[in-house]
Amino acid sequence: MAKTRWLDEQEMAAWTAFLEASHRVFRSVEQQLKEEAGLSHPQYEILVKLAAAGGAGLRMTELAESLITSKSGLTYQIGRLEERGLVVRGEVPGDIRGVTARLTDVGAAALRAAAPGHVARVREVLIDGLDRHQLTVLAEALGEVSDRLREHGA
DSSP states (O other), rough: OOOOOOOOOOHHHHHHHHHHHHHHHHHHHHHHHHHSSSSSSSHHHHHHHHHHTTOOOOOOOHHHHHHTOOOOHHHHHHHHHTTTTSEEEEEETEEEEEEEEEEEEEHHHHHHHHHHHHHHHHHHTTTGGOOOHHHHHHHHHHHHHHHHHHHOOO
């Protein structure tokens, strides 16, 4: 049995600061999107990914992987967005099991309307509170964590 490597004071400070900051940033962004755009943060992210994909949209499996979510969770969110006319699902030509999601014109308009408030909130709660060096360190550190987790299939 491996011996537990407890967190030292500096490591615990980093972990608890990460948890608190990430929860507070997420909560603030989620609240802004719901109040101003009627979207959850996952729904906003879906619209962003589909907008970037262009008119062909994305396979649902690719979209789920890029959003780091389950297929069932994505299916639920896509269903909600589809009910509002913001996205449509379609078949993948030549693949009877493949399903794509595509942004509608209404969805593109909703994204354009939501983006300014979203960016303003992200700036307010994270970006503008850090200098360029801190932003670089944050991006590099969290990028390293993401890369390592991706390599291990997490």
